[in-house]
Amino acid sequence: MNLPSRLLQLLMVVLMVGGASYLMMQSLPGDAAWRIAAGRYGYDALDAAAAASVRAELGLEAQGGLHFLYWLGDILRLELGTSLISGESVWVEIRHQLGNSLSLAGAALGISLLIGPPLGLLAGLRAGGWLDRSLLAVCSLLRATPQFLLALVLILLISVEMGLLPAAGHGEPQHFILPAMTLALGLAAVSARLVRDAMAAVTQTAFHDFARWKGLSNAQTFWRHGLRHVALPLVTYLGLQFVTLVEGVVVIESIFGWPGIGHALVHAIFSRDVPMVQGTALVLGVGFVLINLLVDLLGRQLDPRGVK
């Protein structure tokens, strides 16, 4: 995909998110003021007076088609509004949360790259061997396990039974490990298979044989000729992985109490904080497009043969 089409994709994402958020706001049964007051004051303190004050403060009335255009216009000017619950600017809140989520995602990606590709390489080098078969089994098992289940198993084993790591929370380096591990295992399962497939394919090609006959060692062959072929699908996959990571992040952050975007998103959905949902969705969608743009560029570096 080239730059103009990525930009078009960007615009489309913005349109879709804006439209969906607008639909959400319109379709909420009853008065949004009640829900917003609920999010602010809690069930012990919520009453009609609180809802009325919210209604007056925010001036909540739906308008119509023109309203939708204004709505879109706001988004395009990057005016994401303020959270209906906390009153903070949506952009400020998202920045905080995004930072947390990105650090978690980054840690997960890092760990998965340490585990997955090396194992995949080794398995691919001897396709059909015992490492290959056991890797296949383990990866299938991991992919069949829903992420929250994996998280729970890890928490129960490592945190509760063995007491090695904290079960939830945020702030210290050790809080990273369990959530990042959970995400990383899922990612590594797929990337290991991917690399294994690519590596096995490479070992069957003629140029690989030729390189070995020339006198290059296994390692040298790999570094000079094999790496690019293996790296290419991996890099592309990583770009697509962003979406899976984000999905995993929603559930993982809930379980581990990580103050990131996933956690904020679920809360915003519950309390019908539409600006927050919209802002989050926009950031995620736009981020995806940008990352894939990066991946395209990187891919072009790795494989100058170009798109067929």
Add this chain to the structure above:
Amino acid sequence: MNQVVEGLAPQRVEAVRRPRLDWPLRRVIGAAMVASLVLLALLGNLVIPGDPLEQHLYRALQGADAVGVSDAGEVITSAPLGYDHLGRSLYHRLVAALGLSLSIAAGAVILAAFSGISLGLLAAGRGGWAERLLSLVADSLLALPGLLLVLMVSVILPSTPLALWLGLSLVLWVEFFRLARATGRSVLASPGVEASRLLGFGAWYRFRHHLWPEMAPVMMTAMAFGMANALMAIAALGFVHVGIPEPTPELGTMMVELLPYWREAPFALLTPVLVTFLLLLGLLLMSGSKARTSTAADTLEGARP
């Protein structure tokens, strides 16, 4: 080595060819697992009748009752797998949950496949603006995390099963669209199809005889994989309390509900966990290695979106 004989010309990097023997076996095992669970969902209540909603509070978290026959000759409805935390039969809840999850996931996959394939072939056949617009929509939908889409749809639509069905279809159709478009592009341009058209055969004939045989294997694996994704999404949503509402049993909510009792009654928690796991594993085995890496396979051949 055979390759020596075939020549020294550089070959394209192909997707790996596994020894033929493994592949069908894995698929067979997977299909067997899924089939047995589907049978359980369909016939479970006939074999051991019971009510998934009936509560016997003081039997909560207790173990299995033997299925027996009373003196009057009636089958005693009881709980072959024990009771959950509200004294409901785990077996009957599992059967009901399997049925519900499977029907929503299957429904979503069918709707997604139908719309994805039709739109994909339309795009491939028409080309031009239609194709570009549809591809744009598909790629943009891909950019949004599936869970987020389903969550947003669940806010817009009040009924949860309906929202899950539509939301999941929205997420899944992209994959079918892309596969159909890719296959359609190459097939529809082939001389065989052109000949059929010149001979006067209609669109349905062309689909059945030219397109479908090409698409079928990939579509099947995509459907299996889509089912697995849909089931995982339903369970994950149940886990964050946005799923199917009480008292209807569902696999994800069963896991969440029984989680606090994992030390008191681990077997109770294990039951929905094992069933979900086996279902997902079976579906993944059925889908083989090509499905998820389909986009990666595209990449290997340089056919990026």
Add this chain to the structure above:
Amino acid sequence: MVKLLSRLRWQYRTFLHDRRQLAVASVALSLAVVQPSHAQDASAAQASAADTRRLEIVAPFDIKGADPLLSGILFQRMQIVETLVEVDATGELQPGLATDWEVSDDGLEWRFTLRSGVQFHDGSQLDAEVARQVLEIASAKPGLLKSVPVERIVAEDAQTLVIALSEPFAALPAYLADYRQQILAPAAFDETGTAQQVIGTGPYRMLRMTPPLSLEVTAFEDYWGPQPEVRQARYQAVSRAEGRALIAESGDADFTYGLDPASRQRLSQSPRVTLAAAATPRTMLLKVNANHPAFQDPAVRRALSLAIDRTAIAQVVLRYPRGASQLFPPMVEGWHDPALPELHQDVAKARALLDAAGWKVAEDGIRHKDGQRLAISLITFSDRPELPLVATVLERQFHAIGIQTRLDITNFSAIPAGHHDGSLDMALFARNLAMVPDPIGNVLSDYAGTPEAPGGDWGAMGWFDADFTAELERMAREGYGPTPAGQDPRAQASGVIQRALPVIPIAWYYQNLAISNRLQSAQVDPWERSFGLSELRWAQ
């Protein structure tokens, strides 16, 4: 390859050797620095001001903002802010930032004497003028103070605050103990009256606040009262009950507030934690729409109550020994009347009552009358995890007497919203009957009202008793002196609710917490106003 391996081996050994030296050095250093502490009394606690142990607290409450209305209750529980009036464990009002108060003979003028020498965390002083400003801001916002007939608040001199009422209101001091009337420094507020920072007077001051999930406090050196032994604390919000229990079990939290029933059982067997519990004035109750054609009849409401197996619900779902026998739990003195006939289960009687009321069972097992099915919706919410569970049980128990119930687990604002637009049939929630230590406020707002707008958002719906309302208003004005018949008016009021059943009590609540071995012991505040951090002692 062999060369590479041997090189690696050499590097590894050197690395280990260096590490060992480093380890030994750091152990020696830390032994030299860390002294065993023997703090045994308050003065020693002051001497160990260098104690850098940080208390880790975990609870479900998110941090939404600095304003008292948003997360003020959390700041009060963390003892960052204080109120004019405090409450002890038995519910008696105690001096807080006000040392004394008195009311004029006509009941219209209250004088509060403020404590002298109280500093805010930013160094400013507390005086009557500051208190006046803060209370005026509080009374303009939604909250309980708005329902008090305050005419004006005046700072008579530096230490005396006068509150003039338009009508007598005996419970005013209790209202001033509510978290919404917390006293913050004037510098904390912006020009719209919304607090932007939390600057209080409590023994702990805010070090760092990172909404929504954490905040850190440290002991305030210039606090007017005794210095706490725990000098640093960090609070983390964990909304999932299982998550909190896991954190408590693994020892990562010293103080875990709010445990679900299953985790309580598990934790009671763990050597790493000690549990503490206290009864709270919170009751799980079923709000019934008395305007509904079926529930207009008190006999039908009684049938609903008779269908419920409260003991099973309490023992199996909540893991408490028994359910509620009336609305007010025993710890609410005066309002709880042990002489009232207990609510109990009698399914046969329930069916008989429904038959007598004209609701006959049809073929599908659901009752019909005049062509209408007895099918209702029950609203509840999942913020408190036990509520959907109990709702599920109730659905079956009502089914057993022929009522079809559809569960609607949604945002809790649907309950007051449904009350106001009349769409609510039944709702299940846990009502704090004494947000203010004196329940009269809540009872008035929940069960009084007017003939046009009977009951309250979280109380009765469609039910109005003029005599009852008049009596409640009298109690609010004059207090709880015995009635002409020599009885406690509070018990009388309780009896009215018990007989009419505008709401159906189900279970009483206990607040739970788990503390780690690092602490000696902990008390749960039954009024849920404080975590009791300043009373905690480290175990040595």
